Amino acid sequence: MTPIHRAILDGNLKKVKKLLESDPNLIHEVDEYNVPMALLAAKTGSLALVRYVVEYSRASMNIYDKKHRSILHYGTMSGNVEVCKYLVERVGMSPLEGDLDLVTPYELADSLSTQEKVGEPTSNTDYQGILQYFERVVGTPLSSMFKNPIRTGFFPDPSIVRVGNDYYMVNSTFIYFPCIPVSHSTDLIHWKIIGYAITNPEWAMLDELEGGNGFWAPDISYYNGRFYIAATYRLNDNGPVYRKQMVVSSVKPQGPYSKPAIIEEDGIDPSIFNDDDGRRYMLLNRGARIFELNEDATKQISEAEMLYYGDYKQDSEGPHLLKKDGYYYLFEAEGGTESGHQITVSRSKTLKGRYEPCPYNPIMQQTDEDAMIQRCGHGKPVQTQNGQWYMVYLCGRKLIGKNGEPCSMLGRETALDPITWTSDGWPIVNQLKGPSCLQIKPYLPENVQEITADDFDEKTLFQNWTFVRVPEVDGYRIEGGKLILKGSRINLDSMYAKNILLRRQTRFTFKAGCKMQLPKMKVGQDVGITCYYDENTYLKFAVFEKEDGLYIGVQEKIGEQVISHPMQKLKKTVEAVYFKVTAVKMDWLFSYSIDGKEYQNIAHIDNVYYLCEEGLKKGKRFTGAMLGMYAHAGNETKETLYVTFEYFKYEAI
Ligand code: 6LW
Numbered sequence: 001m002t003p004i005h006r007a008i009l010d011g012n013l014k015k016v017k018k019l020l021e022s023d024p025n026l027i028h029e030v031d032e033y034n035v036p037m038a039l040l041a042a043k044t045g046s047l048a049l050v051r052y053v054v055e056y057s058r059a060s061m062n063i064y065d066k067k068h069r070s071i072l073h074y075g076t077m078s079g080n081v082e083v084c085k086y087l088v089e090r091v092g093m094s095p096l097e098g099d100l101d102l103v104t105p106y107e108l109a110d111s112l113s114t115q116e117k118v119g120e121p122t123s124n125t126d127y128q129g130i131l132q133y134f135e136r137v138v139g140t141p142l143s144s145m146f147k148n149p150i151r152t153g154f155f156p157d158p159s160i161v162r163v164g165n166d167y168y169m170v171n172s173t174f175i176y177f178p179c180i181p182v183s184h185s186t187d188l189i190h191w192k193i194i195g196y197a198i199t200n201p202e203w204a205m206l207d208e209l210e211g212g213n214g215f216w217a218p219d220i221s222y223y224n225g226r227f228y229i230a231a232t233y234r235l236n237d238n239g240p241v242y243r244k245q246m247v248v249s250s251v252k253p254q255g256p257y258s259k260p261a262i263i264e265e266d267g268i269d270p271s272i273f274n275d276d277d278g279r280r281y282m283l284l285n286r287g288a289r290i291f292e293l294n295e296d297a298t299k300q301i302s303e304a305e306m307l308y309y310g311d312y313k314q315d316s317e318g319p320h321l322l323k324k325d326g327y328y329y330l331f332e333a334e335g336g337t338e339s340g341h342q343i344t345v346s347r348s349k350t351l352k353g354r355y356e357p358c359p360y361n362p363i364m365q366q367t368d369e370d371a372m373i374q375r376c377g378h379g380k381p382v383q384t385q386n387g388q389w390y391m392v393y394l395c396g397r398k399l400i401g402k403n404g405e406p407c408s409m410l411g412r413e414t415a416l417d418p419i420t421w422t423s424d425g426w427p428i429v430n431q432l433k434g435p436s437c438l439q440i441k442p443y444l445p446e447n448v449q450e451i452t453a454d455d456f457d458e459k460t461l462f463q464n465w466t467f468v469r470v471p472e473v474d475g476y477r478i479e480g481g482k483l484i485l486k487g488s489r490i491n492l493d494s495m496y497a498k499n500i501l502l503r504r505q506t507r508f509t510f511k512a513g514c515k516m517q518l519p520k521m522k523v524g525q526d527v528g529i530t531c532y533y534d535e536n537t538y539l540k541f542a543v544f545e546k547e548d549g550l551y552i553g554v555q556e557k558i559g560e561q562v563i564s565h566p567m568q569k570l571k572k573t574v575e576a577v578y579f580k581v582t583a584v585k586m587d588w589l590f591s592y593s594i595d596g597k598e599y600q601n602i603a604h605i606d607n608v609y610y611l612c613e614e615g616l617k618k619g620k621r622f623t624g625a626m627l628g629m630y631a632h633a634g635n636e637t638k639e640t641l642y643v644t645f646e647y648f649k650y651e652a653i
Helices: 003-009 013-022 024-028 037-044 047-056 071-078 081-089 105-118 127-138
Strands: 145-147 159-163 166-170 179-185 192-198 214-223 226-234 243-250 261-263 271-274 280-284 288-293 305-308 317-324 327-334 342-348 373-383 389-397 412-421 427-429 438-440 466-468 476-479 482-486 501-504 509-517 526-534 537-546 549-558 561-564 568-570 576-584 587-593 600-605 626-632 642-652
Touching: 003 013, 003 024, 003 037, 013 024, 013 047, 024 037, 037 047, 037 071, 047 081, 071 081, 071 105, 081 127, 105 127, 159 373, 166 214, 166 226, 179 214, 179 226, 192 214, 214 271, 214 317, 226 271, 271 317, 280 317, 288 317, 305 327, 317 373, 327 373, 373 412, 389 427, 412 438, 482 626, 509 526, 509 626, 526 576, 537 576, 537 600, 549 600, 626 642
Parallel strands: 159 214, 342 373
Antiparallel strands: 145 438, 159 166, 166 179, 179 192, 214 226, 226 243, 243 261, 271 280, 280 288, 288 305, 317 327, 327 342, 373 389, 389 412, 412 427, 466 501, 476 482, 482 642, 501 626, 509 576, 509 642, 526 537, 526 626, 537 549, 549 561, 549 568, 576 587, 587 600
16 A cells, blocks of 8 residues: 555545645555545545645546546545535535446435444444435435436437326337337336337338338327327338338327328438427428428428538437427437437527527537446427426446447437526526436326336236337237247348347346246257347347257357357256346346256356447447347248247346
């Protein structure tokens, strides 16, 4: 331990002063965990030492440890209210700034005070006091706050509409079927999928599309008693026409929706705007182009023309118009869906312009490139029944893989932050502070959270299940509380594979499991669980029938590579297999059981990078990690393979 480190840990101000006077740069040292000295000083709880470091040393106050914890996180750990007060009131540190696990000082104080209550009280700590202090400065108890992202896992490109006291959201689904989930909420925080824009297999048009194409960036709106969903239908890159727009409508938000009307206009991210004079329009990129629609929004009736390109002028897309107080406000996503992503706004007194950009642009952007919540953009505003305004927007979080590589495992997600209107009439999101980790809940009645376990006891599948492209007509059935999947002739590595039933991975850390009855299999067949990104990258945790018997184990598919982990032989008499996946960020453990009681580990993979967006350079990797069940029958036999699953559980840990 270096002398400055020792002096700080001892809270020895005299010694710290002496050392820094002789060499001011010593404050830039870090300990063996890479924690900067200034943060360690805060952790001692010595206010005099903290003040000296802040006011006389060369330490900056925008420094973090490698978990992106600030000096206020460390002040909180000290248990000294006075240190926290000083850091908040004199240094301007925020109790709402999240670390890489999105834990804020406010929540840290809460968990430490709970530990304090159950454990041994330690002498000089007052976590309860810090918690109360943070509650006073934030102005809201923790129980009245929510965390971003509000929709974790693959929920990109959100669009929202309110009808009465109900909120509806749509997100992109690319090649997944049913297409484009419609989710419902009453509180803007908890969402449940209630239906889909396209449920008729004949209307899905997904069969020939590579992963990443399909239905992009939908918009939901409401007009004359009907819900309208518009989206881009993105074809493969090989034809002259590879983008069209589609519109469906229904009187019920959950559908069924009408047959897609196709609008042959190039561009992405269509949204529908209904003007007060009853005329209807579609907006879409590049920038914000506009054309008129007929009364039922199924036909284009004017040429597209440029409304306004955008303020940032790069990858301008996701246009939405809002009419308010005599202005047309035009919201755009700019900078592309990666780290430069942002939301800008412009306005005009007349629909066709000229649009003037907002002086506060971008009104949403993450500027701290080390923070967990990144790539914030592509949003749409909504006003609550109480008159408050919110923005739903796209965001993404990256884990760090084993070799330091960024891994966007959960794909692009949805976040929520309040909009306030400035005195000169401009909307700004979260006070221009970028995305929040912890935010005050809208003043709205709470509703229930999405279901995480399925016993297949209902007649139909829960709405959070989704297929990779359209399943066969007899691809699955639910019978006597069990799910029966029909084996696919084609393997998972092809876009022609069928009946792959998946759900979103919504947490970095989770446990999932299912019980499968073992069918009679032929050599070359395999049945079980898949953790899936697309036809190029996935893993199978399954039972494989080989020449010399039945095996259970894990097989990874990473581009052209197939990696088989050592498998275990199963007795022919085995009737059922229980699968368990325990995932802690990039590190996953696979275990199985024959009796449902004793589990045995079969494989451990410490870097599932290929289930992330960055995992392979092939195709458009726009979705997120999924997991679920599959059966691969192969082409060797005429007999149909059916496999029965009794339940599938998924829980955050
Ligand atoms: C979508 C575009 C985008 O059309 O990504 O982040 C594209 N934004 O708006 C695919 O989701």
